[in-house]
Amino acid sequence: MNRRNFIKKAAIGIGITNIGFCLNGCKSLENKTAVSQSKQKPDVVLIMADDLGYSDLGCYGGEIHTPNIDKLAENGLRFSQFYNSARCCPTRASLLTGLYPHQAGIGHMVKDQGYEGYRGTLSKNSVTLAEMLKIGGYQTAMVGKWHVARDALTKNNIDNWPLQRGFDKFFGTIPAYGSLWDPAGLVEGNDFIEPWDDFFYTDAISDKAVDYIKTADKNSPMFLYLASPAPHYPLHARKETIDKYKGVYDKGWYETRKQRIKNVKEIGLVSEDIDVRIQDEASKPWVMEQNKDWQAQRMQTYAAMVEELDRSVGEVLQAIKNNRKINNTLILFLSDNGGSAEGHLNDTIERLNSPWNSSFAPEKTPNGEPVVKGDIPGRPLGGPDTFGSYGLNWASVSNAPFRRHKIWVHEGGISTPFIVHWPEILKNPGSICKDIGHITDIMPTLCEVSGTKYPSIFKGKTIKPYEGESLFKVFEGEKRQRKPLFWEHEGNRAVRINKWKLVSEYPGEWQCFYPGQDGKWELYDISEDRGELNDLSKKYPEKVKQMAKKYKDWANKVGVVDWEIISKG
Secondary structure, three states: OOHHHHHHHHOOOOOOOOOOOOOOOOOOOOOOOOHHHOOOOOEEEEEEEOOOOOOOOHHHOOOOOOHHHHHHHHOOEEEEEEEOOOOHHHHHHHHHHOOOOOOOOEOOOOOOOOOOOEOOOOOOOOOOHHHHHHHOOOEEEEEEEOOOOOOOOOOOOOOOOHHHHOOOEEEEEOOOOOOOOOOOOEEEOOEEOOOOOOOOHHHHHHHHHHHHHHHOOOOOOEEEEEEOOOOOOOOEOOHHHHHOOOOOOOOHHHHHHHHHHHHHHHHOOOOOOOOOOOOOOOOOOHHHOOOHHHHHHHHHHHHHHHHHHHHHHHHHHHHHHHHOOHHHEEEEEEEOOOOOOOOOOOOOHHHOOOHHHHOOOOOEOOOOOEOEEEOOOOOOOEOOOEEOOOHHHHHHHHOOOOOOOOOOOOHHHHEEEEEEEOOOOOOOOOEEEEEEEEHHHHHHHHHHHHOOOOOOEEOOEEOOOOOOOOOHHHHOOOOOOOOOEEEEEOOEEEEEEOOEEEEEOOOOHHHHOOOOOOOOOEEEEOOOOOOOOOOOOOOOHHHHHHHHHHHHHHHHHHOOOOHHHHHOO
């Protein structure tokens, strides 16, 4: 099955048409082999989804209707092995600075835990993408979720809010998450504002992004960072979009994941002979599910959120086409981590009163109705009076064909779809890139494409050197060998060196779902076993020892603190 037919097939039964923007005919220009040959610096649009799994998009094997993002992939470059940092704010800190999360001050979440790598706010010894690009003459704007500062609901300290970290304009939310109908911590510029009538967050940020694109100075390059809140918990979407997916998930999570695995292999994102689990170890059989209609509706709502995200992206792309030079616009799309099983693993009323469910949930809807927090069997999700999610079983579908979820550093937690669209430069539009990439690579890439020198001193502070490697040569069709990559989050650890990956799970609160966690190192040959099923640690003990030493050296360098100490702090 060819790529175009697959994308069409992925949308069968949904019955939605593209909003109309078209990138057909946007081919690479043979004479454009370096940025320096362009007469004008490229515009840069960075789009980050929130808790989107590896195979949720149509162009990555999903059944969800994402025509606008699929079109970017069809005329762009899809990476099959691109990595994030396993969770929202560590990934965002790393993306913005080109540093590992601990170096950027957010080794865990946005709380000061008493150690330099765990201050819970961006380090002053870092420079953001916006700050760097402003040095290069860019006008900068951000819309959406910030989540890299401690003070999210007050103005006690705004020195790490977007306008103070290089953005000329900002509209969005400072906190981790919230209602899409009535979000907590909604800000424009430096001021908290109230949502307006008929407010819906996904639509609001695309409207603001379009407005910025229309009013931006056409004589200066533009940087736009769109950090969508979708499809992060709580699952909120318009009823008409949810209804389009009726019947799509009635077959359950096992069959849906099985089909996605088949699709991912057909596309060529993973090899045909890779061995993977069709069902996550912690998932229960669909036949045993007592509330099948409700469970299917949860995934319908999630799918609707992803589709509405795609519609938002389409509106932004149309505005670029109408107002800027889309052939010389570098568009990057990715997710901050894998699909999420956090906070709602039990799928029951037991978790209604947990802080995780309540932190940023409004007590009432804009119409004065009570908001019901949590996942209650039989109660549909999506409306402003709901505050629930889709659970571990569906998260395993989002992360197909890999193991685990957000928070873990097995492939399901750290693998992201990564799409690059840049017609003037890309040599093989529509192709799949199997080079290894990481979010720290975005900073050096944008330094190179903008012709901006990364500063060693900024605002009187010594700036840490970025950790990434530029992707520009990859865009031009060259191969590269990525230097070692490292991860640590909540005691989950990993290092990848070429085809080898060393990984371990922290034996903590998740043991009731994954009782095999013991903190020991597992070794996988990712070139043959990206499903991480065949542990080779006993076969290659010297390889484990060597890689574990490299991990320890890295952890000491970036300021990792033993998770047992942090978790008890």
